[in-house]
Amino acid sequence: MIFERREVSKIDCMQMINTDRRMQIGIILLLGLVLIGIYGSNINGNIKANELNAKDAFIEGKIDCTEGVDVRENTVVLGDISAKNLMVDGAIQGKLDIQGTVTLGDKAIVDSDIKAKSIQVSNGAAINGYCSLCYADVTPKNFFPETEPAKPAKTAGTKSTEKTRKSAAS
Numbered sequence: 001m002i003f004e005r006r007e008v009s010k011i012d013c014m015q016m017i018n019t020d021r022r023m024q025i026g027i028i029l030l031l032g033l034v035l036i037g038i039y040g041s042n043i044n045g046n047i048k049a050n051e052l053n054a055k056d057a058f059i060e061g062k063i064d065c066t067e068g069v070d071v072r073e074n075t076v077v078l079g080d081i082s083a084k085n086l087m088v089d090g091a092i093q094g095k096l097d098i099q100g101t102v103t104l105g106d107k108a109i110v111d112s113d114i115k116a117k118s119i120q121v122s123n124g125a126a127i128n129g130y131c132s133l134c135y136a137d138v139t140p141k142n143f144f145p146e147t148e149p150a151k152p153a154k155t156a157g158t159k160s161t162e163k164t165r166k167s168a169a170s
Helices: 159-169
Strands: 008-013 023-030 035-039 042-049 051-055 058-060 063-065 068-071 076-078 081-083 085-088 091-093 096-098 101-104 109-111 118-121
Touching: 042 051, 051 063, 063 068, 068 081, 081 085, 085 096, 096 101
Parallel strands: 008 023, 023 042, 035 051, 042 058, 042 063, 051 068, 058 076, 063 081, 068 085, 076 091, 081 096, 085 101, 091 109, 101 118
Antiparallel strands: none
């Protein structure tokens, strides 16, 4: 489907969207078994689908996919991404909430906080943000015993040293 120059507030469809033109969209909402392919396009709006594959694209808006998101080379995403899995070889700025695996290729640039089950980072990838494996099956509490906080050490000038000083002075 190719959309000409017109503003659309919402698109409901059951097919693949391939576009090579600029789209001004409020919300893209796709139902059913859908893979959105965005190749060489500028998207301004939120995307909700099963899967998203973007290459040579500029996307500004929130992406919410039930399965996977692929942000391929020469793609910039400005917005939050929520999905089961994420593969990145482009650039992302926004919060990432991924229930499964985040895979960062050697050209990935991520300026985002990442919440995921696992993160795989290739040499050359850049991450600026907080990474949390909050969906992982194991937690550090399962491996490390809880310890009590250290007690503060006694400092000079306590009563026992003051008594010693007074007896030495007399």
